[in-house]
Amino acid sequence: MVGRLSPHDREAIAKTIVALSNNDKQTTARILRENGYAATFRDNENVDDATLHRFATFCLDKFDLSPITLDNGEVVDTMELFRNIREKSIPTFVEDGRRLGGLLMGVNAQAARPISLAKEWKSIAQQALRKKK
Amino acid sequence: MITTPNQRALTNDYRHPLLLFNPSSVAVHSPKKQASNDINMCRPPATNNEGKTIKLQDQRSTLSSSSVSFCTSVPVLLANLSSIIRPPYSLRRVLLLLFVFSFVSLASLYTCHRGFRRTIQFWRGMTPLVLKYKYVTIKAEKFDRVNPEELERRLNIYREQTAPKLVELILNMKGIYVKLGQVMSTVGQGLLPQVYLDALRPLQNGVPPRSYAEISNIIEESTGKSMEELFLQFDEVPIGSASIAQVHRATLRPSHSTIPPKRVVVKVQYPEVAQLFDADLSNLELATRLFSPEYMEITKSLRKRHENELDFTKEAANLIHVTRDMQRYGVEPSLVRIPRVIYDICTKDVLAMEYLEGISLGDAIDLEQRRVAKALGMHDGDELKTALATKMRKHFENGGGVANNEGDMMMLSGNRAKLINVFGPSAAALLRTYALLKDEIENVILSVFKFGSMIRINWMKDRHNFDSVEVIHDDAMMISNNGKKRTSRVNLGRALKTLVHVHGIQLLLSGVYNGESCIHKEHFALFIRSLLTISLCSRSTPR
Numbered sequence: 001m002v003g004r005l006s007p008h009d010r011e012a013i014a015k016t017i018v019a020l021s022n023n024d025k026q027t028t029a030r031i032l033r034e035n036g037y038a039a040t041f042r043d044n045e046n047v048d049d050a051t052l053h054r055f056a057t058f059c060l061d062k063f064d065l066s067p068i069t070l071d072n073g074e075v076v077d078t079m080e081l082f083r084n085i086r087e088k089s090i091p092t093f094v095e096d097g098r099r100l101g102g103l104l105m106g107v108n109a110q111a112a113r114p115i116s117l118a119k120e121w122k123s124i125a126q127q128a129l130r131k132k133k
Numbered sequence: 134m135i136t137t138p139n140q141r142a143l144t145n146d147y148r149h150p151l152l153l154f155n156p157s158s159v160a161v162h163s164p165k166k167q168a169s170n171d172i173n174m175c176r177p178p179a180t181n182n183e184g185k186t187i188k189l190q191d192q193r194s195t196l197s198s199s200s201v202s203f204c205t206s207v208p209v210l211l212a213n214l215s216s217i218i219r220p221p222y223s224l225r226r227v228l229l230l231l232f233v234f235s236f237v238s239l240a241s242l243y244t245c246h247r248g249f250r251r252t253i254q255f256w257r258g259m260t261p262l263v264l265k266y267k268y269v270t271i272k273a274e275k276f277d278r279v280n281p282e283e284l285e286r287r288l289n290i291y292r293e294q295t296a297p298k299l300v301e302l303i304l305n306m307k308g309i310y311v312k313l314g315q316v317m318s319t320v321g322q323g324l325l326p327q328v329y330l331d332a333l334r335p336l337q338n339g340v341p342p343r344s345y346a347e348i349s350n351i352i353e354e355s356t357g358k359s360m361e362e363l364f365l366q367f368d369e370v371p372i373g374s375a376s377i378a379q380v381h382r383a384t385l386r387p388s389h390s391t392i393p394p395k396r397v398v399v400k401v402q403y404p405e406v407a408q409l410f411d412a413d414l415s416n417l418e419l420a421t422r423l424f425s426p427e428y429m430e431i432t433k434s435l436r437k438r439h440e441n442e443l444d445f446t447k448e449a450a451n452l453i454h455v456t457r458d459m460q461r462y463g464v465e466p467s468l469v470r471i472p473r474v475i476y477d478i479c480t481k482d483v484l485a486m487e488y489l490e491g492i493s494l495g496d497a498i499d500l501e502q503r504r505v506a507k508a509l510g511m512h513d514g515d516e517l518k519t520a521l522a523t524k525m526r527k528h529f530e531n532g533g534g535v536a537n538n539e540g541d542m543m544m545l546s547g548n549r550a551k552l553i554n555v556f557g558p559s560a561a562a563l564l565r566t567y568a569l570l571k572d573e574i575e576n577v578i579l580s581v582f583k584f585g586s587m588i589r590i591n592w593m594k595d596r597h598n599f600d601s602v603e604v605i606h607d608d609a610m611m612i613s614n615n616g617k618k619r620t621s622r623v624n625l626g627r628a629l630k631t632l633v634h635v636h637g638i639q640l641l642l643s644g645v646y647n648g649e650s651c652i653h654k655e656h657f658a659l660f661i662r663s664l665l666t667i668s669l670c671s672r673s674t675p676r
Contacts, residue, residue, distance in 0.1 A: 004451065004644060004645050004646075005640065005644045005645075005646070006644070007644065009644075010640070010641060010642075010644050013640065013641060014641050017641075061534075062533040062534045063529045063533045064529065064532050064533040064534070065526075065529040065530045065533065066529075066530055066531060066532045066533075087430050087431075088430065089430070090430055090434060095434055095437075096640075096646075097640070100636060100640060100646060104632070104633055104636060107494065107498075107629070107632075108629055108633070109525055110498055111498045111501070111625055111626075111629055112502075112521055112525070113625075113626060113629055114525065114528060114529075114533060114534065114535065115534075115535055115629075115633060116533075116534040116535050117633065117637075119534075119535065120630075120633050120634065120637060121633075121637040121640075121641065124634075124637040124638060124641045124642065125637075125641055127641075127642065128641040128642055131642070
């Protein structure tokens, strides 16, 4: 299947990748929120930056199953995070990024060569943002 | 009560017409006559301008004589008519008629409407599963009031019993269900119970192919041309069959051969998939709502994801777009090679593309793992894979990302692993070189045999006058199927880097990207359009 992304979605992905490669949790979470991503964690509508950053990491960077430290300092196991989170609204760029990103991360892991997509794509993302300007 | 004459006139003239009508005088056929009378007893009687009670006859004369409009008299007339006309059928007959009518309608719908038939077929399979699930949960929660662990245990038993039935249902339903089953078996980790994941996994190996007769019919109907007109030769056995389509190798007739290689692959979509897509997805959404409403968003996204996949003309257009963009960014054909579309054979259901020779990514990974396993003294690749999975999980639990030493994940359990951990990546590299050298030697031996076969072919060509290129090609494919053709030329690490880089360009700069999965990496069917393998194709081609 060949997918298409709108210029706006491409820009959103590029910004997310740059933020992820800089490990900038606030910016990553802000981009997701601004583009309509919504989820609940333990039935709480206000999902914090750390959780959103981890979700973006899964979509466009790497498989990170290490325990996550929430903004309030609580340390949560990743599997518990998965069990208790419900996605309410998923923007197209997250959906498409997750699909392709998941495939690439998965196949690299199968070949015993785990990668960080954000690091691999950072220069391309910056180029895309420069072109946009 | 004292009222002025004007007030009384207002009261009577503007009373609702139904109130002017006295049912007790006309409802002669009503079985509820007594009840009506009782009701009327509670109703204040109609009065004339002088305040005297008037009878129906008088009311009628009052109506006709006073200036009551036509509109207000219509309900009265209708009520009178309805009381005169006796209903032709009893309630029982009406119900029987309704039942027969519904039955005939449903039977006609089932016979003529494929979507409806599909829905019935789906729910006939799903209903027992849904009911059993509800029975297990309600019994455990409401009656037995068990703790969560016991509930989970009971649900596990339920899952073990129903997982094979679910897979059977998917295989019977075919089409988009198989596709979704494949996707879920791959990305469903954490979403679906492990029992279901294990049961769905065999779907990744494809589905039984359709017959040549069926496929040729689809091609001829879709293109409006006969198979003889289109193809010089068409492989009846597909090189792959997946959930929505299957792929055959073929040779074009010269008139259709618009690109130098005449060999093409023809992808043929099963006709029912697109026709039943809507009905299938609606059924699936309903099932999700019943079983796991929290995953509705995912199910909806599946609809969005697949609806563009069912029109091959769109895929062809996207493929052309990707090729142009990749050429613009200088990666095609230097880094990757994208198959060209054969415009003459491109419809909604049929898509022909240039045939590119190579090995699939899945094969390349398997071959490397077999080599490393052999070098490590393991029995087979599976043993290595198991150990690798454990190692990878530990890596992800430590934060994931790029491994410190590329390839050290392969170096696993046992004394050799300890040794390699001591010597680090150099030992890993050394081991891989050793494994590669072993294959080089095998390839030399193979090429000697192949040389022999070429001599034989040339000799046969002289005698039988057929195209030697085709035969050599088949010979090469035979070697490929044995898993030994040109494997040493694939630098897997480099190919994967290229793959990630090219997809990054597509996604971020071009905006048109290949989202086809390596979940089907075992399928030749999908290798034709997957850049994942195209990058390998370019590398596996001998210089």
